[in-house]
Amino acid sequence: MINLSDIRLKLDRQSVLKGFDLDAESACVSLVVGPNGAGKSSSLKVACGLWRPSSGAVLVDGRDITDCPREYRKYVAYLPQSPSFHPRLTVAQVAEFYARIERCSPDEVEYALECFGMDACSGKRTGNLSGGFRQRLGLAVLSLSKAPVLLLDEPGLSLDPFWRERLQEWLREEAASGRTLIVATHLLAEWEGKADRCFLCDDGRIVGQLNPEYLRQAFPAPLDQRERKVAND
Numbered sequence: 001m002i003n004l005s006d007i008r009l010k011l012d013r014q015s016v017l018k019g020f021d022l023d024a025e026s027a028c029v030s031l032v033v034g035p036n037g038a039g040k041s042s043s044l045k046v047a048c049g050l051w052r053p054s055s056g057a058v059l060v061d062g063r064d065i066t067d068c069p070r071e072y073r074k075y076v077a078y079l080p081q082s083p084s085f086h087p088r089l090t091v092a093q094v095a096e097f098y099a100r101i102e103r104c105s106p107d108e109v110e111y112a113l114e115c116f117g118m119d120a121c122s123g124k125r126t127g128n129l130s131g132g133f134r135q136r137l138g139l140a141v142l143s144l145s146k147a148p149v150l151l152l153d154e155p156g157l158s159l160d161p162f163w164r165e166r167l168q169e170w171l172r173e174e175a176a177s178g179r180t181l182i183v184a185t186h187l188l189a190e191w192e193g194k195a196d197r198c199f200l201c202d203d204g205r206i207v208g209q210l211n212p213e214y215l216r217q218a219f220p221a222p223l224d225q226r227e228r229k230v231a232n233d
């Protein structure tokens, strides 16, 4: 499991995370939802060690890794929104590059590419891939990681319906194997009934949980909209 405890983060002198607390359990798919600018992506970037918080702690299975940059790669893998690769490298070359880092066998690489339907275009340069294919390559690369915690930022946005369903299936399989999965998303209708937990992020913190069975109706207006409504009433 991964715990983010009282994370505070400032970017350009603006407070972006303001005491962000999140406990995502092992063997679960946890969603982080919330309005634009709420801090979802920023929290994932802190959770994977890309951004260093001004205070707070990141713990994986009880181990505090906040001040151990090297530990992050071992425990946490992250797929950014719209992953990009060197445009002149082929799909196979990108997969092999990450496979070397992760010490994966050729069979594991083949399986990862097959899993996301990338085997048929393994000779294609990534600069010539469509957005959805590039996302699937990102997922294939993520699947090479052996980290116990996987963080995915809007992984389904550019995927067609078939691959969105495949992505959810894969995440469920990974959760069943004991991994901790956190998905930041706006695709509430598609996730309804498919996740174990759903955390609502607003204004730089987690402000509550939604019932993952009823996501469409439960999603409230962002805080500033709610404040405006109260002011108008």
Ligand SMILES: Nc1ncnc2c1ncn2[C@@H]1O[C@H](COP(=O)(O)OP(=O)(O)OP(=O)(O)O)[C@@H](O)[C@H]1O
Residues within 6 Å of the ligand: 011, 012, 016, 034, 035, 036, 037, 038, 039, 040, 041, 042, 043
């Ligand atoms: N690199 C950056 N430099 C400065 N401020 C940033 C940076 N990245 C994000 N922010 C600010 O941090 C706040 C939270 O942004 P973040 O991307 O985490 O929100 P989000 O919930 O993922 O939004 P969205 O749903 O629009 O993707 C916003 O106010 C944003 O302007």
